[in-house]
Amino acid sequence: MDQRFGGGFARLAPYVYLTPGLLLYFLIALGPSLATAVFSLTDATGLPNLPVHWVGLANYKEFLTLGAAARENIAAILRTLAFSVAVTVVQFTLGLLVALLLNQKLRGTKFFRTLFFLPVIFGVTVQGLMWSLFLYPIGGPLQSLLHSLGIELGYLGGQPMEAFAWVIVVQIWSNLGITMVIFLAGLTTIPSEIYEAGLIDGTNRWQRFRDITWPLLTPTVNTNLILTIIGSLQAWQLFLVLIGYKDGTQVMGYLVYATAFGATTGGTVASFRQGYAAAASMVLFAFVLVIGMTVQFLLRRREARLLG
Amino acid sequence: MTAIVDLDRGAATTASATRPKRRRLDWGHVVSYVILIALAVVYLGPMLMLVLTPLKTLPEFQKNAIGLPDTLNLSSFANAWDKANFPRYLLNTVIYTVSSVLIFLVTAVFLAVAIARRFVRGSGSLFTLFVIALFLPAALIPQFQLILRLGLYDNPIGYVMLFLVNPIGVVILVNYIRTIPVELDEAAAIEGCGYFRFVVQIVIPLIMPAIATVAVLAAIGVWNELILPTIYLSNQDYYPITRGLLVFYGVYGSDWPSIAAAVLMIAAPMTVFFLFAQRWIIGGVTAGAVKG
Numbered sequence: 001m002d003q004r005f006g007g008g009f010a011r012l013a014p015y016v017y018l019t020p021g022l023l024l025y026f027l028i029a030l031g032p033s034l035a036t037a038v039f040s041l042t043d044a045t046g047l048p049n050l051p052v053h054w055v056g057l058a059n060y061k062e063f064l065t066l067g068a069a070a071r072e073n074i075a076a077i078l079r080t081l082a083f084s085v086a087v088t089v090v091q092f093t094l095g096l097l098v099a100l101l102l103n104q105k106l107r108g109t110k111f112f113r114t115l116f117f118l119p120v121i122f123g124v125t126v127q128g129l130m131w132s133l134f135l136y137p138i139g140g141p142l143q144s145l146l147h148s149l150g151i152e153l154g155y156l157g158g159q160p161m162e163a164f165a166w167v168i169v170v171q172i173w174s175n176l177g178i179t180m181v182i183f184l185a186g187l188t189t190i191p192s193e194i195y196e197a198g199l200i201d202g203t204n205r206w207q208r209f210r211d212i213t214w215p216l217l218t219p220t221v222n223t224n225l226i227l228t229i230i231g232s233l234q235a236w237q238l239f240l241v242l243i244g245y246k247d248g249t250q251v252m253g254y255l256v257y258a259t260a261f262g263a264t265t266g267g268t269v270a271s272f273r274q275g276y277a278a279a280a281s282m283v284l285f286a287f288v289l290v291i292g293m294t295v296q297f298l299l300r301r302r303e304a305r306l307l308g
Numbered sequence: 309m310t311a312i313v314d315l316d317r318g319a320a321t322t323a324s325a326t327r328p329k330r331r332r333l334d335w336g337h338v339v340s341y342v343i344l345i346a347l348a349v350v351y352l353g354p355m356l357m358l359v360l361t362p363l364k365t366l367p368e369f370q371k372n373a374i375g376l377p378d379t380l381n382l383s384s385f386a387n388a389w390d391k392a393n394f395p396r397y398l399l400n401t402v403i404y405t406v407s408s409v410l411i412f413l414v415t416a417v418f419l420a421v422a423i424a425r426r427f428v429r430g431s432g433s434l435f436t437l438f439v440i441a442l443f444l445p446a447a448l449i450p451q452f453q454l455i456l457r458l459g460l461y462d463n464p465i466g467y468v469m470l471f472l473v474n475p476i477g478v479v480i481l482v483n484y485i486r487t488i489p490v491e492l493d494e495a496a497a498i499e500g501c502g503y504f505r506f507v508v509q510i511v512i513p514l515i516m517p518a519i520a521t522v523a524v525l526a527a528i529g530v531w532n533e534l535i536l537p538t539i540y541l542s543n544q545d546y547y548p549i550t551r552g553l554l555v556f557y558g559v560y561g562s563d564w565p566s567i568a569a570a571v572l573m574i575a576a577p578m579t580v581f582f583l584f585a586q587r588w589i590i591g592g593v594t595a596g597a598v599k600g
Contacts (some may be wrong), residue, residue: 003405012377013502013503013504014418014421014422014427014428014503015422015428017418017422017503017504017507018418018419018422018423018428020415020418021415021416021417021418021478022434024415024469024472024473024571025437025438025473025475025478026417027454028447028451028454028469028470028472028473029441029447029475030437030441030444031447031450031454032448032449032450032451032454033441033444033445033446033447034444034448035447035450036445036447036449036450038450039446039449039450039453044449044453046452048453048456048457057357062323062387071487079503092348097343098343098344098347100345101340101343101344103483104336104337104340106340106341108344112344112347112348112561114582114583115351115352116347117347117586117589118351118579118582118591119351120354120593121528121532121578121581121582121589122532123528123531123532123533123534123550124532124534124535125532125550125553125554126532126553126571126574126575126578129554129557129567129569129571130354130355130358130575131354132557133354133357133358133361133443133567133568133571134354134357136373136564138370139372139373139374140357140373140374141353141357141373141374142353144373144374144493149538152455173350173351173354176469178593181590181593181594182593182594186596207335223511230442230443233445237534237535240534240535241534241554253446256448256449256533257448257535260448260449260452261452261538261539265401267347274449274452274453277449278449278450281445281446281448282450284445284446285444285446286443288445289364289443292443
């Protein structure tokens, strides 16, 4: 097999051409990713010329146990979990519902699919600014509508919990399209003969969903759940665009970024505690890993039971 | 066969012969439309507001944010174009996107061919390395320290380097190449075709659909990136459009007609692009998801 492209040096050709891509991957992605664990044990800052010392587990100890800051950190962890649960439950359910509706022979399905997917390609900046305008608190569209119904809200500038809830809304609005198209792709893999058989047996819509679609959709359900859970645990950029680093709203991803690079601006500053931020990043990673693997394990077991 | 066309897997109601001529109202469809239209309103609302706002003057907007403009006023666009330093940022974004996607594609194709065809030892483990990338901790901090020490902070070359890696893109390419019959390689080898020529003249034409998908996905990623320019670029002349927009928003905070004009000038071309490239984008999102 190795001799396919001639003998001698020619055999090495695939290795040679593969090297640049592999080196870049190790240098820019894999290496730094793993090195986060190493940095979390140091007092590295945002300046290149300051000496870096080993501090052992001090960063972790401080992050989780030291005074008021640690209480804030724990609150940020809980908030991240709450954000993830809310986003996952709504985005998953709504994405499945929309995919089921669009999988029918209806007029205009293409239009709806395009519309619901469109925000995905806008990216956080456009998504965030669009909603900042839509939620404009003085006579903006939503404010006017709710005002006429007698509902007064604080929108993005309101109480932390209110602003937080709006970020959840925008997060779901922005990413629903991904969940939807993955479900649609999964639905096309279910052979229509099975539904025809179901129809002959005189089953109704709900029974067909429960007994045919849902079990046969299991692999797609698993993919979507894992992707949404991990994605929402790590998400934070819409917070930056919509409300900034606001007390009582921070999630872990934003906390890591703000600690390492400043809340709004980047740059090289000695006071940016990057070793400490790396420790926070590892704490988030631990949650992603444990939750991701647990869910994966449960889903696999269910899949084995259903599809054998 | 036509007797059972009336399946309701989403009701493939091709007016079947067995159906009475009198049209029955399908309540399933009515409910479907009600839900879809309600959701469409939530999606169209922010988009319409974005289109409407730049057509007003600032006083008009402050007086009545949601009303229609009295006269068509296009000065917001000119305003945003000049004040937001729009042409400069747009050009930067185009340069970053095109250069990083091209270099990434070249390196990724050679990676993917070698891995998919097992031309190198340990191909299986190499592939796993790319698959697990999704779950790894954020590379942000060590990456920053690396770029800093390489002297590439606030340097467009350092910034472009960050986008030369896209694990999901490699995974999509590998999976696609695996669907191409191996007989082709063997034929090429028998004809004494060199490796480089084999990849460029035989493999690449065959995997163009996958390359298009990966290129479009990677390009959208670079185009929309907001955090990396915030971290790595401090000189305003290097800002891409995303960072420029956010700075503009910070400075002209309440001048929504101008801000909306700037956002619209970015969102509109992206929408047009999406309408054309929809197939590859959605194909890429679902292909990337199937690997899990």
